[in-house]
Amino acid sequence: MTTAVWIAGIGMTPFGRHSGKSVGELTRWAVTDALRDCGADLGALDAAFFGTATQGALEGQHMISGQIALRAMGIQRIPVVNVENACATGASAFALAVNQVRASAADVALAVGVERMNVGDPERTMSVFDSAYDVSDPEALTRSLLNLGGEVDEPGLGRRSIFMDIYAAVARNHMRLYGTTQEQIAAVAAKNHDHASTNPRAHYRKSMTVAEVLAARRLSYPLTVPMCAPITDGAAAVVVCSEAGLRRIGAAKQVQVLATVIGTGSDRDTSTFDEHLTRAVSGRAYEQAGIGPDDVDVAEVHDATAFAEIMQTEMLGLVPLGEGGPAALRGETTCGGRIPVNPSGGLESKGHPIGASGLGQIFELTEQLRGTAGPRQIAHARIALAENGGGFHRGEEAVAAVTVLGKV
Template identity: 65%
Template sequence: MAEQVWIAGVGMTKFARHTDRDVPHLAAEAVRDALADAGLERRDVQAAFFGSTTQGALQGQLMVGGQIALRGMGFERIPMFNVENACATGATALHLAVSQVRAGGVDIALAVGAEKMNVADRDRAMAVFNGAFDVSDPAALTAALTALGGAADDAHVGERSVFMDIYAAMARAHMRRFGTTQRQIAAVAAKNHRHSVHNDKAQHRKEFSVEDVLSARALSFPLTVPMCAPLTDGAAAVVVCGRDGLRRLAARGRSVRVLASVVGTGVAHPLEAWEQHIGRLLALRAYEQAGVGPEDVDVAELHDATAFGEIQQSELLGLCEPGAGGAAAEAGVTALGGRLPVNPSGGLESKGHPLGATGLAQVYELVCQLRAEAGVRQVPGARIAVAENGGGFYAGEEAVAAVTVLGA
């Protein structure tokens, strides 16, 4: 029988432009806070999984980033594993830590994600996104985006990463098929920026109206700047434990159950076959593993690298019907106080998106929610939470995705 797994502690830095801090310093803060939250010591950790996607490209730390960051904190002897899985890196590190504990290999494991994306040369930072699709066949990317969203003549609208073009093409496909509007996408962004005002760890804490979002600088249509995640520095960490590890905790009642943790890649399917999308397939696996359904979910953190991403994932995870995600946001269903709050943290658009830390930051928020420790952002009575974290691009969808289901 597989070992049950709990989250014992969480920690994260403020997400921001940390001009005076490097990856090891950011990671150390998140790890110290996660251990303190769990009531554990460094010596209690038996394995560590360290996620970072940009450290090699931006700091030249091409190898052993985790060993350097964590041994610098005093971690010794334990196995350490470096994880890279595009924007799903953080959730993947957590999945590996959970798997190690569930298999009975260790009692207590640590998942960490950290990035320093704001560097002096902004072009270098933007260029890292060009490595998250098949670089051996760039024509395939162009063909896929044209098939999804049609030809777009918007090269003149200003600097952006290639993933804003990718999300824009996905959004235009959704608009064409379901009638989703730019205003509905703006409603998601406005909602998430409103949530972020109450999150002192968010990079941006400014409220935007729907009209503010629509009138902001345009990127690839239908996206504007407030609909998109910024470049962010930061770190997050999660401590997971099995039953024996749980006995060591003084405050066992604050532990949160990991009901499901799945990571996967897609299957070959027509671009319009939404029911075969990687997010949908993984959600079904996660719900089966957790023994719950989307109707049981009380709060969600979804990968909104753009506001459209939240619409898409809310539908793929079954939190609303296909094509209904935009209308749900416009009607307030997914806002705090609504039937199913999504991204109460402010999401990636405003909280920030330090790639390797993002999935763990989602879990940080959901653990706070399930413990009823989220303050003004609290979803009353939250018992079941779901996170979706995806990244890269392949054949019309994310190259990798992860779905995590947690229970109080």
Template identity: 45%
Template sequence: MKDNIYIIGAATTPFRKWPEKSVKMLATEVVSDALRDAGLEADRIEAAWFSNTRQPMLEGQNTIRGQIALGAAGLPSVPIFNIENACASGSSAVFNAANHIRAGQADITMAVGVEKMYFTDRREKMFAAFMGGTDIEIVDETAERMSAIGRDIIPESADNSAERSFFMDVYAAMARQHMKTFGTTQEHLAAAAAKAHFHSTLNPKSQYRQDMSVEEVLADKQIVWPFTRAMCAPISDGGAAVILARGSALTDDQKKRAVEIKGVGIASAQKREMTDYAQHAGRRAATIAYAQAGVDPADIDVVELHDASAFAEIQQIENLQLCPMGEGGAFTASGATKLGGSVVVNPCGGLMSKGHPVGATGIAQLEELVLQLRGEAGARQVEGARLGVAENGGGFLHVEEGVTVVTVLSR
């Protein structure tokens, strides 16, 4: 245990639309809760990483976001580093906080992600902010290219007029290609969403807590074919934090609840054919993480993955090698990823139901895995969970996420 790195404290705020709460308020709440969970005072933190993507665009606050937010939260004098890496910002912050310890620069560090995405008076800016997650010089070309994918299978009755982020069009295009290549169906997508909505009923911090059947998901408002509203992550506000420590710095009480970071794989987008699924960034990152951790996908008990859309879940369970390529839809519909199944995916409700405050998401995924591996997840506890994996991807470049981070945790 001496030389390994552990998560010894973890917390999230409830994910909601919080018009009355500021980034400072959310940061203060989650930092305090994570310190309490670790049994530490703030002066034990030697360095911190702050994950946020929206403050510059929506509030005009940039360059020293972390120093401002974490200073207000009681960490004014430690080295603070600002991390922005699309939807993978949170897991990237944890990666850097762990490496700081690994490099011998500290014994205890902290990663905090906070995002405010919802502003009642800035709706146009809220949606425009998503466009920065791709190459802005070719954004129109990218949108046109993606909208053409699988256009021939879109029903004539489809209504694609709903307000939505650019990324729902991207995910929809990838879903249609998967449908054409492997026979994935809209019902498969609905099964992933229905499972997420059921899991969210067991998580009091989820933004949505309404159980939905496959039929109810399919009957929901159409966003862009093949997605209905229930298949898409909402706009969310919230915060998450984890505290990391070198094994030799742990107290006896902390050792009892510590969760080890076994491996981390990171891959960036590359130019390839969309149908060359074996080279997807998520699959490449997972392969790296598994090799570092010395684990086999068959041994995984619980997974938190980036289901910003229902298709993203199907795609990523294939990339994580939980099932054969092309069989993610059928695997999900079989119930294998639901509580009680062979490998439980997103027991917290995932992005589709728990919510998706971008800078906090990756850290919140790890917080859920920490609870699961400690046996502290309550009604959504995965029985006997010992090995957990988080996949957190963001942005869009070429034909895939701009960056994907896969993290393996164990007890």
């Protein structure tokens, strides 16, 4: 019989600019809040999984980042495993903590993710994204983008991550195949900026209209700045337990981890979306959880751009293939809609501190299932889904993680 795993505690800093905080201080903030949330102390932890994707590149702290950050706050002797898996780092740390408990190797495990990306050197920060594709064959990236999105002459667009060009090319391919429009992409961004306006932990908390999103500074077509995630600092932490662990710390059963699945891409024809990586990973997650897409009440998806939300809602089966854009324009994915997506504001508004983003999704969904999400609360939410992807290789994400949570 598989060991049941429960979310006992959650903690999350506000996402935004934390120029006065170190990685260690942000870590302490999130972990302390997660332990306080479940009534546990540091001595309750049996293992910890520490996620960061950029600290090595930006600060030179490679190899033992978790051991340093966690020991500074008093976490010692227990196993500490460092996790780096591109933008899916947070979800990967969570999956490892869950599997540690499932394997009966721990009763109480911690997953924490953290980034401090605003280091005063924008060029250096942007350079970290250049390692999230195959650096041994950069021409392959150029070929992939041309094959997907065609050649577009857009001079003078200004500084941006290479991933905005990647998402733009994939978006143009989707527009060609399914008739998705720039207005539909803008509707996603406007919806998420509106959701974030009621989230006290969000990087951006200003509502925007579709017209304002479309009129903003252009990035690579069809994307404008408000459609894209900002450079963000922050941390998030989750404590997971077996039933024995819950009894040990005195926490109640509230939110159960029904599935957590990670997958990598394959050598397939990526010019179409019918065999996309997230579709395969979510199928395994639904099977593991014993549910289907129609059972999901609320979702947090990896919207590093607004187009990505359209794509992922289709890949997760929340809407039919090609219907992500029209569904967003109709309001189906708002907090009051048929299938609320990114009630937190998503990465493009809540922010995207890479190693913390996946755990920030778990934080939001746990609040939704507990009924403590305030103005963003989705009524009667019982099944929640998170999708967290990262990197780019041969036409699609290099890694995708899907998590399913259930309310007791």
